[in-house]
Amino acid sequence: MELDEMARAAAISPDGKLVAIGYGGELGRGKKKVNKIGWIGFYELSSTNTIFEHQASNAAISEVKFSASGSMAAFGSHDAKIYLYKLDKASSPPAISKFEVFDAHRSYITHIDFSSDDKYLQSNCGGYELLFCDTQTGKQIKSAKMLKDVMWDSWTCALGWPVQGIWPEFADGTDINSVCASASRTLITTGDDSSCVKVFRYPCLTKGAKFIQGKGHSSHVTNVRFTRDDKYIISIGGNDRTTMQWKLSD
Known part of the structure; x- marks a missing residue:
């Protein structure tokens, strides 16, 4: 379109x-x-x-x-x-x-x-x-x-109880641009100003929580989403104007 x-x-x-x-x-x-x-x-x-x-x-x-x-x-x-x-x-x-x-x-x-x-x-x-x-x-x-006790159809908010641990030390509130929890609610991915796509366990409650990350974008990451089957993450770059697909290992 x-x-x-x-x-x-x-x-x-x-x-x-x-x-x-x-x-x-x-x-x-x-x-x-x-x-x-x-x-x-x-x-x-x-x-x-x-x-x-x-x-x-x-x-x-x-x-x-x-x-x-x-x-x-x-x-x-x-x-x-x-x-x-x-x-x-x-x-x-x-x-x-x-x-x-x-x-x-x-x-x-x-x-x-x-x-x-x-x-x-x-x-x-x-x-x-x-x-x-x-x-x-x-x-x-x-x-x-x-x-x-409300069940949320999606979790893409960067602020909230289950995403407390996604924020890096000294973050100013604008570092993370996009968040998406997997359909299974076992993982959560973030896209940030450091051109990183990160994956944490969900819920992520601990400050300094461990994560895995992928680097491919040459600019800030503006959006991230899991596919419906949770097998892939799609990320969108800002100034690099690219769409990337990341495969999650079993």
């Missing part, structure tokens, strides 16, 4: 039929102007046909995530808000509508995860916050203790 605008966030629906994209970002001086800042779009993956496009925000979209059932999608923006959209799968293609906005963060959104039952959302921001949201109301849940 070829885009005519800058996009920094994308996600594929659980059934593999849709791709959601968040638009916007900084190109630098003297380069083509970005027209779709803050726009979001849903597209059929097979045909790339547009299902729904909408300007959610006046700031760039930095994160997007589908819920476990595929009936919701969340878009995190540089305006510090998370925009929630509903997908009515009774029709084909699904009817899509905006229904809630979570606005408790103080800085741009960096990471989002849904709970396995779609009821809750956890998120990080550039202000190093870990906040929780009721997806049905868009309201903040201020007690983390209330959600201590």
Whole structure:
């Protein structure tokens, strides 16, 4: 799928039929102007046909995530808000509508995860916050203790109880750009500013926890994800503009 605008966030629906994209970002001086800042779009993956496009925000979209059932999608923006959209799968293609906005963060959104039952959302921001949201109301849940037994559909947040040990000594909060727990919840991988892809045991609770690492990128690593079968890790480089595949040994 070829885009005519800058996009920094994308996600594929659980059934593999849709791709959601968040638009916007900084190109630098003297380069083509970005027209779709803050726009979001849903597209059929097979045909790339547009299902729904909408300007959610006046700031760039930095994160997007589908819920476990595929009936919701969340878009995190540089305006510090998370925009929630509903997908009515009774029709084909699904009817899509905006229904809630979570606005408790103080800085741009960096990471989002849904709970396995779609009821809750956890998120990080550039202000190093870990906040929780009721997806049905868009309201903040201020007690983390209330959600201590919640099962999360994914874990991509860089802050939280099970990822305390991933941070290197003297880290300033921006060193780790991306996190992803394996589907089996036995491993967690990180991508950082030192061009490293690291793998820890999950949960990772101990400061200075042991890890294995791969080096191949010549620039900072912007994103890492496990494949669904947990056999590979896919990493994205920043300035080197490369996608790498890493095989995990048995």
